[in-house]
Amino acid sequence: MRARAATLVRSSWIQLLDRLSITERLVLLLIPPAIGGAVVTILAAALVGPAFVDFLAANLPLVRFFVAVVAILLLTVPTAFVIIYMELKVIARMNLRVGPNRIGPWGSGMSVVHGLKVLIKEDFAPTGADLPVYTLAPVVTFLASAMTLLVIPFAPGLFGQDLNIGLLFFFAMGGLTVLGLLMAGWASFNKYSLLGGLRSAAQMVSYEIPLTLSAVGIILLTGTMSLNQTVLAQSGSALDWFVFKQPLAFLIFFIAATAEANRTPFDMTEADSEIVAGFATEYSGMRFGFFFFAEYVNVFIVSALTVTLFFGGWTAPFDWPWPVSLDPIDAWAAGPAWIALGLGAAILGADVLAVVIRLFGGRAWSIPAAFGLGFLVSGAALTALLLGACFIAFDWFAGIVWFMAKAYAFVFVFVWLRATLPRVRIDQLMGFAWKWLLPAALLNLFITAAAVILLDR
Amino acid sequence: MPRRADRTRQPGPAEALPAAGPRPSLDDPRVMLDRQAGALFEEIPPYPARTEREAEFYTPTEGELFLNIGPHHPATHGVMRLVVKLSGERVVDVDPVLGYLHRGVEKICENSDYYHVIDQVDPLEYVSSLFQEWAAVLAFEKLMEVEVPQRAEYIRVLSAELLRVQSHTLYMGFLALDLGGLTPILYSFIERDEIVEMLAALTGARMLFNYFRVGGVNGDLNHEFMSRLGDWMSRAGKQAEANAALLNENEIFVRRMRGVGVLDRATALGYGVTGGNLRASGVPFDLRRVHPYSVYPQLDFNVPTRQEGDSLARYLIRVDEIRESIRIIDQCLHQMPDGPIMAPRLPRLLRPKPGRAWGAVEGPRGMLGVYAVSDGTDQPFRFRIHDPSFLNLEVVPHLLPGNLLADTMAIVASLDPVMGGIDK
Numbered sequence: 001m002r003a004r005a006a007t008l009v010r011s012s013w014i015q016l017l018d019r020l021s022i023t024e025r026l027v028l029l030l031i032p033p034a035i036g037g038a039v040v041t042i043l044a045a046a047l048v049g050p051a052f053v054d055f056l057a058a059n060l061p062l063v064r065f066f067v068a069v070v071a072i073l074l075l076t077v078p079t080a081f082v083i084i085y086m087e088l089k090v091i092a093r094m095n096l097r098v099g100p101n102r103i104g105p106w107g108s109g110m111s112v113v114h115g116l117k118v119l120i121k122e123d124f125a126p127t128g129a130d131l132p133v134y135t136l137a138p139v140v141t142f143l144a145s146a147m148t149l150l151v152i153p154f155a156p157g158l159f160g161q162d163l164n165i166g167l168l169f170f171f172a173m174g175g176l177t178v179l180g181l182l183m184a185g186w187a188s189f190n191k192y193s194l195l196g197g198l199r200s201a202a203q204m205v206s207y208e209i210p211l212t213l214s215a216v217g218i219i220l221l222t223g224t225m226s227l228n229q230t231v232l233a234q235s236g237s238a239l240d241w242f243v244f245k246q247p248l249a250f251l252i253f254f255i256a257a258t259a260e261a262n263r264t265p266f267d268m269t270e271a272d273s274e275i276v277a278g279f280a281t282e283y284s285g286m287r288f289g290f291f292f293f294a295e296y297v298n299v300f301i302v303s304a305l306t307v308t309l310f311f312g313g314w315t316a317p318f319d320w321p322w323p324v325s326l327d328p329i330d331a332w333a334a335g336p337a338w339i340a341l342g343l344g345a346a347i348l349g350a351d352v353l354a355v356v357i358r359l360f361g362g363r364a365w366s367i368p369a370a371f372g373l374g375f376l377v378s379g380a381a382l383t384a385l386l387l388g389a390c391f392i393a394f395d396w397f398a399g400i401v402w403f404m405a406k407a408y409a410f411v412f413v414f415v416w417l418r419a420t421l422p423r424v425r426i427d428q429l430m431g432f433a434w435k436w437l438l439p440a441a442l443l444n445l446f447i448t449a450a451a452v453i454l455l456d457r
Numbered sequence: 458m459p460r461r462a463d464r465t466r467q468p469g470p471a472e473a474l475p476a477a478g479p480r481p482s483l484d485d486p487r488v489m490l491d492r493q494a495g496a497l498f499e500e501i502p503p504y505p506a507r508t509e510r511e512a513e514f515y516t517p518t519e520g521e522l523f524l525n526i527g528p529h530h531p532a533t534h535g536v537m538r539l540v541v542k543l544s545g546e547r548v549v550d551v552d553p554v555l556g557y558l559h560r561g562v563e564k565i566c567e568n569s570d571y572y573h574v575i576d577q578v579d580p581l582e583y584v585s586s587l588f589q590e591w592a593a594v595l596a597f598e599k600l601m602e603v604e605v606p607q608r609a610e611y612i613r614v615l616s617a618e619l620l621r622v623q624s625h626t627l628y629m630g631f632l633a634l635d636l637g638g639l640t641p642i643l644y645s646f647i648e649r650d651e652i653v654e655m656l657a658a659l660t661g662a663r664m665l666f667n668y669f670r671v672g673g674v675n676g677d678l679n680h681e682f683m684s685r686l687g688d689w690m691s692r693a694g695k696q697a698e699a700n701a702a703l704l705n706e707n708e709i710f711v712r713r714m715r716g717v718g719v720l721d722r723a724t725a726l727g728y729g730v731t732g733g734n735l736r737a738s739g740v741p742f743d744l745r746r747v748h749p750y751s752v753y754p755q756l757d758f759n760v761p762t763r764q765e766g767d768s769l770a771r772y773l774i775r776v777d778e779i780r781e782s783i784r785i786i787d788q789c790l791h792q793m794p795d796g797p798i799m800a801p802r803l804p805r806l807l808r809p810k811p812g813r814a815w816g817a818v819e820g821p822r823g824m825l826g827v828y829a830v831s832d833g834t835d836q837p838f839r840f841r842i843h844d845p846s847f848l849n850l851e852v853v854p855h856l857l858p859g860n861l862l863a864d865t866m867a868i869v870a871s872l873d874p875v876m877g878g879i880d881k
Contacts, residue, residue, distance in 0.1 A: 267637070274532065274865070276530065422633060422713065424712075426861060
């Protein structure tokens with residue numbers, strides 16, 4: 001009887017567990033370790049906290065560097081997801097297809113699912129592959145392209161490191177990408193990979209030169225290689241952007257950057273109709289995923305650098321008609337512009353949210369109810385956002401918005417190119433780099449140098 | 458109970474493993490040592506060369522690399538294998554290996570009665586299957602000495618020219634895909650889908666139609682087909698121009714196609730190349746004009762010809778032919794007479810008099826012929842299909858050497874091979 005009662009009790013526990021969904025069970029499982037972790041953290045903070053804080057304060061540059069590296073590595077994940085989704089959806093629209101529309105609203109979860117798929121696939125290495133090199137190649141490619149983000153200024157005061165040789169660091173790190181591709185091509189023990197790797201070496205080394213030379217003109221103009229100083233030199237209005245002072249350099253830079261990021265029409269290294277997948281032919285699972293990630297992060301990085309060098313970085317294209325820094329107390333004094341802006345944004349947000357609620361809530365929500373809820377939610381969100389923005393610094397907020405808007409405009413151009421253009425041939429590619437881009441870059445450099453000398457005089 | 462017995466079964470004594478053979482000596486010339494991976498590879502010993510050409514091809518000189526393109530490769534239009542000998546990125550020599558899709562259709566046809574043959578030849582060149590039916594039906598009609606009614610002839614021309622437009626549109630898309638363009642193939646498939654749905658309304662099938670009969674066609678024009686056709690015709694010309702403009706006005710595309718894989722007139726004639734590939738080399742040979750069949754003499758159309766013979770010319774010929782085909786369809790609709798669609802008094806089982814016949818039509822890829830010999834029974838004694846893609850593909854080893862690896866795709870795709878017809 002006793003044993004029977006025990007089984008009954010156990011089974012009732014199991015029954016209780018069975019009623020929970022998998023998420024709820026996970027949460028239930030995570031509660032004890034969370035409590036334990038919190039207790040340990042509090043104890044540790046009480047015991048060694050002050051000494052640790054002192055240590056951190058003494059090594060502030062080092063701390064800043066590590067935090068920046070971690071933040072940038074974390075930033076690459078959503079960036080890659082957003083660009084993959086953009087590519088899927090935009091190319092689909094240009095092909096008159098629907099594109100992903102099943103996972104998440106408008107299929108926006110598709111790239112996450114892509115990432116998970118890659119994560120759970122078998123990690124396969126062919127017989128005869130040079131295993132250490134084969135394993136390191138994706139890491140080198142990914143880290144080399146991700147680390148270039150360190151010097152990009154996202155907003156005033158928001159950057160990884162303000163190196164005085166920022167641009168040089170960028171090109172040096174970007175140049176390391178080719179090493180990873182060459183390693184992958186060599187170590188895969190596959191002829192397609194080898195051809196892809198050699199193609200990438202030839203292509204990226206050739207395009208590195210016009211890319212760098214076209215940026216030298218800007219160094220002459222600003223007198224510094226720090227990207228922060230470059231952005232500050234372009235502050236003011238859109239007319240101060242370097243694209244108007246260096247139009248030829250911008251064209252050369254954009255073309256060379258397309259080749260540098262291995263994008264259509266210069267995607268020779270992974271030309272699927274010729275050499276299957278180039279250097280990535282033998283890769284599978286997350287190793288392939290890292291190449292994939294690196295490619296999309298590269299697109300963002302190249303766009304970000306184009307924006308930083310030629311389109312004013314985080315600066316706004318016009319002078320703000322309202323005060324830039326905003327005290328919460330001075331909000332009323334700042335003028336009716338803010339109130340109009342807030343009201344307009346709240347109404348727009350209400351419209352959007354009402355549509356979303358109607359879409360996902362179905363017939364349970366009448367239209368006025370949906371609009372009311374939408375107005376409340378969007379108003380609350382907007383107020384929180386504004387207050388938060390005022391509290392942190394409005395400069396950061398506006399800077400990030402402008403920077404991301406400009407950068408993603410260029411990402412869109414890259415996606416657009418991919419949907420439209422066929423691939424060039426390897427000899428045309430090399431000929432274009434050495435016969436056209438390089439002389440044009442040199443010409444641009446000479447003209448800029450002459451102008452700087454003459455105007456300075 | 459066998460299940461329980463299975464569950465409780467104990468593993469028996471381990472079976473004796475086969476004795477390991479002697480480890481290959483490192484001095485053996487067939488053994489290659491990969492020092493970095495520390496792995497041993499035993500090369501597959503080569504079989505003796507069967508021909509002089511094979512012996513010469515498979516003896517690489519310094520700095521040459523063999524690359525297998527295919528049988529499963531994104532750009533080989535089916536299952537074809539090109540063994541390419543590369544020196545850097547440049548193609549030195551090429552050895553096409555065919556036969557991965559061989560189904561012995563000709564032999565199957567010799568064991569089918571005359572009606573079933575039409576069914577059997579359908580999946581050969583699956584992109585434009587009405588043309589095979591037409592060639593077979595032409596040969597059988599000569600054997601049977603049947604007169605085909607005018608309306609049936611017009612319907613045949615109408616449906617076949619629709620299919621020609623479809624095939625050439627697909628050609629443009631696949632050519633762009635092989636050059637790395639993503640979008641044109643999807644625009645092509647939109648056109649193809651409309652035509653194929655239209656023909657499905659007429660024949661009942663989207664790809665393998667089984668529509669032509671000895672002495673006529675299987676069904677008359679119906680309302681759905683005509684409404685779809687009218688809808689399509691109202692914008693077909695404009696759409697074809699728009700699709701072509703996406704490629705014709707693209708500098709990268711034109712530069713990759715111009716002057717690549719030049720097929721001169723004498724070589725083309727020597728290899729027996731037909732169709733658009735021959736007309737791109739300056740020979741105005743079109744079976745619809747030089748050996749007219751059906752109602753083509755009553756129709757007004759041009760035979761587009763170009764002199765360059767390169768990949769771009771082969772592509773532009775197809776674009777011009779789409780325009781001509783749309784003109785032909787328009788004329789067919791205006792000239793279509795009333796009347797029966799099948800010849801009267803045909804037996805249920807065809808038994809032609811002993812004899813031989815050759816029926817040939819101008820398919821989208823060239824002259825598509827059927828040679829049939831009858832011995833008086835209800836099955837053809839000999840049935841032979843002359844497929845244009847096969848002869849067109851024969852010039853590949855002649856065109857590729859000296860070009861870059863990337864041009865391989867541009868050249869092979871511009872010849873428009875369909876492996877179903879080549880391997881038969």
